[in-house]
Structures are given as C-alpha cells and as structure tokens.
Amino acid sequence: MSGLIGRKIGMTSLFDENGKNIPCTVIEAGPCVVTQVRTEEVDGYNALQIGFDDKKAKSSNKALDGHFSKAGTVAKKKVVEFQDFEDEHKLGDELTVELFTEGEFVDVSATSKGKGFQGVVKRHGFAGVGQATHGQHNRLRAPGSIGAASYPARVFKGMRMAGRMGGKKVTVQNLRVLKVVSEKNLLVVKGAVPGHKNAYVIIQK
Structure with a gap:
C-alpha cells in the first residue's frame, strides 16, 4: 500500500x-x-x-x-x-x-x-431525559438510568457515558x-x- x-x-x-x-x-x-x-x-x-x-x-x-x-x-x-x-x-x-x-x-x-x-448529549447524541416541564429542572442533558441493579452490581464495559472525547x-x-x-x-x-x-x-x- x-x-x-x-x-x-x-x-x-x-x-x-x-x-x-x-x-x-x-x-x-x-x-x-x-x-x-x-x-x-x-x-x-x-x-x-x-x-x-x-x-x-x-x-x-x-x-x-x-x-x-x-x-x-x-x-x-x-x-x-x-x-x-x-x-x-x-x-x-x-x-x-x-x-x-x-x-x-x-x-x-x-x-x-x-x-x-464531554457529556452524553455531545459525545453520543443522547436526547436527555424528558422535557423541561413536570417539575424537572436539571434533566435536559442527563444520561438517565444505565440499567444496573443488585445484579450485575457493576457497569458493563462499553456503556455509553460521559468521558473524554476526541484525540x-x-x-x-x-x-x-x-x-x-x-x-x-x-x-x-x-x-x-x-x-x-x-x-x-x-x-x-
């Protein structure tokens, strides 16, 4: 090549x-x-x-x-x-x-x-959680639930979350x-x- x-x-x-x-x-x-x-x-x-x-x-x-x-x-x-x-x-x-x-x-x-x-909206294109009404004032760019509970009691590798972007x-x-x-x-x-x-x-x- x-x-x-x-x-x-x-x-x-x-x-x-x-x-x-x-x-x-x-x-x-x-x-x-x-x-x-x-x-x-x-x-x-x-x-x-x-x-x-x-x-x-x-x-x-x-x-x-x-x-x-x-x-x-x-x-x-x-x-x-x-x-x-x-x-x-x-x-x-x-x-x-x-x-x-x-x-x-x-x-x-x-x-x-x-x-x-960077957060999940810029890094992964998330839409945020809900709208600005119904008592929500700080959820517009939040990731929301990541799905973990008492099982598996950990975050799986590759989960799309906030972090270093680019470079x-x-x-x-x-x-x-x-x-x-x-x-x-x-x-x-x-x-x-x-x-x-x-x-x-x-x-x-």
Whole structure:
C-alpha cells in the first residue's frame, strides 16, 4: 500500500462541471524522504520508512542524526512505515505528491481534535431525559438510568457515558482526489479529514 505523510492546510471549496460547490480539504503532501528500507531477510517483513518535515538540529540527538544521515537527509519530525509499497525505492529517494493522480480514491488518517471531557448529549447524541416541564429542572442533558441493579452490581464495559472525547486516530476512507498541484506539493481531496490545521496526516492509496 503506497502513501505519503502530509500536513493539513485547511478547507476550501471547488465547483465541478455542473456548477455544484464541493467542500474539500487542502493537504501539503510531501516531499517525503525514504529513511529506511526494511526487508524480509533483515527485519522479518518488507516495509518502507519515510520521513516528513525537517526537525531543528537542537531538537535532535546523535542517534537520530546517525539514522537519517544514512539516507542523506536531516532528522525528520514525522516518520511512518508503509508495508507492501507498490513501487521499488532506495534509501534517500524523494517521494512527492505526484504519487497520486486526479480522480483516484485515498484513505486519510490523523489524530482527531481533542474535545475534553464531554457529556452524553455531545459525545453520543443522547436526547436527555424528558422535557423541561413536570417539575424537572436539571434533566435536559442527563444520561438517565444505565440499567444496573443488585445484579450485575457493576457497569458493563462499553456503556455509553460521559468521558473524554476526541484525540484518537481516525481514518476517513475513499476520499476522491480532486486536484494535484505538483509545483506546490498540494493535494486537494473531497470532504473533510480528521485533525486540526497543520496536523500531520497519512494519505494511503
């Protein structure tokens, strides 16, 4: 599976041939450098390790500098492995946004925006308990009964309750590539992708 590391720039919209306005996300995809080639003989599996976004020298250490110097590059902030890469690549090769073509579909993964501790209405779409009448004054966003009694005398795992929301790895599948701007390393995909602006994203074919 081929792919690149990128950075989410933000959202915009494009008009298609029928005049319909399509919401889309702009991603700075690459250039990425092949920082390690894993093989079945040495590592037990085949994979391509690629790095994106240069790291400042003061933020690196000798171990990282030695690893990345083998590829003839500086230390990178984001490093990802892709198994079963479609094309053959050597250490130090540069991968650009030209890996993708307009019209094909990609999967985009990133860490979603963290929303902190949230209640059941925002987190799970609960409707609250009843209405504001009949003596109820503080039940509009309450979870209601969770079903436990003297048996089982515990809350089952997975019960939908209030808790931390967001901040998890999310993958959005089958986003169509609307435009590839190779001179600026930009990829425009239809729809929204997870993460905040300037968040690292992983684009897979």
